[in-house]
Amino acid sequence: MQPGNFDPQAFAKAESRNSCKIEHYQKEGKVVTFDIACTKPEAATSRGVFHLTGGADFTGTTHTTFNTTGRAITIDIDYTGKQVGICPYTPQKPAD
Numbered sequence: 001m002q003p004g005n006f007d008p009q010a011f012a013k014a015e016s017r018n019s020c021k022i023e024h025y026q027k028e029g030k031v032v033t034f035d036i037a038c039t040k041p042e043a044a045t046s047r048g049v050f051h052l053t054g055g056a057d058f059t060g061t062t063h064t065t066f067n068t069t070g071r072a073i074t075i076d077i078d079y080t081g082k083q084v085g086i087c088p089y090t091p092q093k094p095a096d
Contacts, residue, residue, distance in 0.1 A: 022092075032060075042066045056083040 019040035026033050030052040038044040043066060050060030060079040065072065 036062075036064075038066075042068050050079070057081070058083065 020036045020038040023035040023037055024033070032048075032050045032052070034048050036044075036046040036048065038046070044064055045066070046062050046064040048060060048062045050058055052058050058079070058081050060081075062075075062077045062079075064075045064077075067073065
């Protein structure tokens with residue numbers, strides 16, 4: 001990830017080579033939640049939850065599921081990090 005505030009859209013791009021779409025992005029207080037739907041190289045879905053823990057620090061998790069070669073795969077990742085710059089993200093407004 002590049003320096004800056006946690007940006008789930010940049011996270012999705014880094015994780016999936018730009019084949020993902022952020023869905024259900026929500027920030028309530030110090031908690032950011034979002035879903036990611038990817039199409040390449042395999043269809044995959046992820047659920048992310050990140051907690052701003054004070055100052056520039058954050059923790060988070062992602063839970064990703066996909067199928068490959070006929071097998072279901074689940075990947076759970078825990079994150080601990082520090083924001084070192086600014087990279088604002090404004091979620092897209094849902095289409096009517």
